[in-house]
Amino acid sequence: MRIFSGIQPTGRKHLGNYLGAITQYVSGQDRGEALFCVVDLHALTVAYEPAVLRESVYDTAAILLAAGLDPERCIFFRQSDVMEHPELTWLLSSVTSFGELSRMTQFKDKAGSQRDLVSAGLFFYPVLMAADVLAYRANEVPVGDDQRQHVELMRDVAVRFNGRFGETLVVPEVRIPKVGARIMDLQTPEKKMSTTGGTPQGTVLVLDQPDTIVKKFRSAVTDSGSEVRRAPDKPGVSNLIDILAAVRGVDPEQVESEFDGSGYGAFKQAVADAVVDYLTPVRERYQELRGDEAGLESTLAEGAEKARVIAAETLTDVRRAMGVGPVR
Ligand code: ATP
Ligand code: MG
Numbered sequence: 001m002r003i004f005s006g007i008q009p010t011g012r013k014h015l016g017n018y019l020g021a022i023t024q025y026v027s028g029q030d031r032g033e034a035l036f037c038v039v040d041l042h043a044l045t046v047a048y049e050p051a052v053l054r055e056s057v058y059d060t061a062a063i064l065l066a067a068g069l070d071p072e073r074c075i076f077f078r079q080s081d082v083m084e085h086p087e088l089t090w091l092l093s094s095v096t097s098f099g100e101l102s103r104m105t106q107f108k109d110k111a112g113s114q115r116d117l118v119s120a121g122l123f124f125y126p127v128l129m130a131a132d133v134l135a136y137r138a139n140e141v142p143v144g145d146d147q148r149q150h151v152e153l154m155r156d157v158a159v160r161f162n163g164r165f166g167e168t169l170v171v172p173e174v175r176i177p178k179v180g181a182r183i184m185d186l187q188t189p190e191k192k193m194s195t196t197g198g199t200p201q202g203t204v205l206v207l208d209q210p211d212t213i214v215k216k217f218r219s220a221v222t223d224s225g226s227e228v229r230r231a232p233d234k235p236g237v238s239n240l241i242d243i244l245a246a247v248r249g250v251d252p253e254q255v256e257s258e259f260d261g262s263g264y265g266a267f268k269q270a271v272a273d274a275v276v277d278y279l280t281p282v283r284e285r286y287q288e289l290r291g292d293e294a295g296l297e298s299t300l301a302e303g304a305e306k307a308r309v310i311a312a313e314t315l316t317d318v319r320r321a322m323g324v325g326p327v328r
Contacts, residue, residue: 004140019183036069140175152174186202
C-alpha cells in the first residue's frame with residue numbers, strides 16, 4: 001500500500017491545509033509506504049519571486065516536520081529534485097486531452113484571478129500532478145476536497161495510458177477526510193480557505209500567533225441568527241462547527257449539541273481557544289526546525305534520493321511501453 005501527496009510552498013500554510021491534508025499525511029505514515037513532496041514546480045504556475053520560493057520550500061518543509069512527518073517513516077522530498085516528475089508530465093501529456101484540462105475548475109478559478117500572465121503551466125498543472133502520483137504507482141492520494149477533480153483526471157490518464165500502451169501504471173484512489181476536507185475562508189465562507197486566493201483576515205495560518213488567531217475567529221462572518229447548527233444558508237457557522245469538530249476529532253453533531261443555545265460569541269471563543277491549543281505545539285516545533293536550513297536541506301536531499309529510485313523504475317517501464325529511447 002503506497003501513499004503519495006504533495007503540498008505547494010506558495011505563501012504560508014493555513015488551517016485548511018492542516019486539517020484537509022497535513023493531518024492525513026501524518027496518519028498515512030502508519031498505514032503504508034508514504035511519500036510526501038513539497039511541490040515547488042507547481043508553485044511556478046502563478047506569479048512568484050524566486051528568492052521567496054526558495055525560502056518558502058524551507059518554511060513548508062519545517063511545518064510538515066513540525067506537524068509530525070518523520071523522515072524515518074516516510075519519504076519526504078522536494079519535487080524539483082526528482083527530474084522524473086517533469087519527464088513523466090510530458091509523456092503523460094500524450095494521453096491527456098485538451099478538453100479535460102479545459103474543464104478543471106481550479107484552472108478556471110486561478111486563471112480568472114491572475115492579474116497579467118495566465119501561464120501555460122497553470123493549464124498543465126493537473127498533468128504535473130498526475131505525474132507526481134503515477135511516478136510512484138501510489139494506491140492512495142490524501143488531499144482536501146478541492147483536489148477531487150484532479151485525482152479523477154489522473155485516474156482517467158492512468159486508465160487511458162494502460163489501455164493504449166499496456167498495463168503499466170497504478171490507478172490511484174482519492175482519500176478525503178470525513179471532517180475538515182473543505183475549510184472555508186472565515187470572512188467569505190462561500191470560498192475555500194486558500195494560500196493564494198483568500199482574504200488575509202479570513203485565513204488562519206498555522207504559524208499565526210495566538211492573539212492573531214483569536215482576532216480572526218472573533219471577526220469571523222456568521223449569519224444574523226444565533227443557533228450553532230449546520231445549514232446551507234449558514235456557511236460561516238457551519239464552517240466553524242467543522243473546524244472545531246476536526247480539531248477535536250469528533251463528529252460535527254457532537255459540537256452542535258454541546259453548543260446548543262450558547263450563542264455565537266461564546267462559540268467563536270471556544271473555537272479560537274481550541275485552534276490555539278491545537279497549533280501552538282506545531283508553531284513551537286517549527287521555530288526549532290526552521291532555524292536549521294542545512295538540516296532541512298539534507299533531509300530533503302536524502303528523501304529525493306529514495307524517491308528517485310522508485311520513480312526511475314516507473315519511468316523505465318513507461319518509456320519502454322511508449323517506444324521512447326533505446327530498447328532496455
Ligand atoms: P492554492 O489556493 O494556491 O492552490 P492551497 O491553499 O490550495 O493553495 P495547496 O498546496 O494547493 O494549498 O494544497 C495542499 C493541500 O491542502 C491539498 O491537498 C488541498 O486539497 C488541501 N487544501 C487546500 N485548501 C484547503 C481547504 N480550504 N480545506 C481543506 N483542505 C485544503
Ligand atoms: Mg491548492
